[in-house]
Amino acid sequence: MKLLIKFWHVLREATGEGDYARYCAHLRAHHPDRPLPSEKQFYLERLKHKYARVSRCC
């Protein structure tokens, strides 16, 4: 059971659920003067960026 929960957490991490929190932490640590983006904005920007280049193969 614990293994399944761990697996679920790993999957969540792999699909990027912690990315927003991590980015905000990075901003606060290195660029405290910059405003934090909203969660919706952050994920939207990431998507646009991801599909601007070759991301999926044959």
Add this chain to the structure above:
Amino acid sequence: MSIPGDGDPKVAATASRWPRLLRAAVWVAISVAGAGAVAAIALRRQEPINAMWLIVAAVCVHLIGYRFYSRFIALKVLELDPRRATPAERLDDGRDFVPTNKWIVFGHHFAAIAGPGPLVGPTLAAQLGYLPGTLWILVGAVLGGCVQDFVVLFASIRRNGKSLGQMAREEVGPLAGFTALFAITSILIILLAVIALVVTNALRGSPWGTFTLAMTIPIAMLMGIYLRFLRPGKVLEVSVLGFILVMAAVIGGQYAAQSPLLARWFTYDARALAVMIIAYGFAASVLPVWLLLAPRDYLSTFVKLGVIFLLALGILVVRPTLQMPAISRFIDGSGPVFAGTVFPFCFITIACGAVSGFHSLISSGTTPKLITRETQARMVGYGSMLLESFVAIMAMVAACVLQPGMYFAINSPAAIVGADPVGATAVISSWGYPVTAADMEQLARLVGEQSMFARTGGAPSLAVGMAHIFSRTLGGGHFTAVWYHFAIMFEALFILTILDAGSRVGRFILQELLGHVWKPLGRTAWYPSVLLTGVLIVAGWGYFLYQGVMDPLGGINSLWPLFGIANQLLASVALCVSTTIIIKMGKQRYAWVTMAPMLWLVITTQTASYQKIFSPNPRIGFVAEAERLTGLLAAGQVPADRIAATQRLIFNNRLDAVVTALFAGMVLVILLDSARHWYLLLSRRRAPVLCEAEFVPSAIAGD
């Protein structure tokens, strides 16, 4: 004692925990097992063998390749430095450059490189029997494809994540850079056309399949809206929801197929489907990314990974017997699925799974920006291609569990065997692969389709093989139809994602190119530019798709070799760049590591290109086919209603010949230009200048 270059401090500890003798014994055992399996395959040619022999041989070859060859490349050739900070560490911006856990990087990279290629290629190559394709998948991957992915990934890591095109320009020269860009754009067009053709051929005349795939569009949009407005970032939970809905669509398709009203709404011939897919491709590539593309991408990635895992499990549980012979009679080049002898066409037919140039774009994409330590490039670069090679082996197994007669009945175009079931089965049986019309009728009923004849393109026969394996693992024969349509849906799902993503990328590349000509076109957000470039890109692949659909030989026959040649053109570019970098690093005595696979690819692609253009056999040579059709027209042997179509066919064959010549020419150009650079470097007429980022010691402790 730490082993140089093997950056894992834990290895030093484990080295003393496992005595060297024991480790050596393990590897000797693996080698013996692998050799034994290969011998069993080679020697028992007359009777059907069990698929497990192929699986054991593949796993052993892969393990040995990874343990010895990739290690050799990591330690001696590239000298991966665990003490050197990677761009993820140096340029950490919390978004694109992020030091990430190596398993997650592996997962992302593998999900990015694994597409329909390793599934379709081996299925088509099964025409030659299971042996030629399997040997190429194993040898090509271990010595070629994995090496390419690994070296390009390493090169990109050392250059702050630069793309292949940039590296080609900087390390080799502007000509190489331009060739790379041209190769990328053209392979994109052919790739999109060919996978769209695979989907079209799988769904034509199939109300169940068309219904299921049509439903995935609103399902993806629902997921997209949910993800954007309700629960941003919660990819996992929305994918679970999406998956449940898609499974409902797979099961519901049964009722759509059985209801006379709905069946009429969802049954289309290849031409209508092609038009719809082209329209879809255009619409999807101009719609916002969060609405359709991203949710579909998440869904298809999960389904893809899940199915690969399930298929491996299924083969292990069922241990099916391979019905296809080791070598079929079609190595002589007269095969119905694709024309051409084993050499060079087996090597062209299987690109992804052995050597695929497209992977070098992924290896120099987002992956290098996530690598925490250089030494992880071995597992991510070499390892994930090895896994894809294993997927290709499983696809070969799934294709070969079919009765050969059935395999050929599904994959032979009507132009070769005839459209009538009785006549077609008679022709196939006369080849030595017995099958009856009743067998095919029963198969069609079993999988819930009207007819399984001439369902070319590899996807349907693969789905039959997979359904056969899955239904024997879970659920029994009652669910074969559901498993079949699940397998079709799973392939069609990520094919549509690639059509979407690929058209979008093509649009960006085109916008950038046109922006040099007229500035406003380069503005990616300007709607007229978006529309114009969107139309151009989709028209590009749409034209080849339509051509393929109208081709009486089924389209895969002519388009798939074109795709293989284009893909391996890109691989030649990637390997040329890699060789140049290795020479510049002072490792010229190891340059054969990338040069040997590159030379092999040049030999096969040039031979294949030559034959596709100049072969006097109209089934192989484009020019010969154009001339044959011209002769028919001139002799008045074409019925009046087919004259326009025949003229289009003549034009298309000539066009294909020109495109092939272009690819072949580009390979020679890049080879000659690179050879010139190598000569200058090796004779010290030019100083080797590497464009690597500066060395900064890594501050990240441990693994």
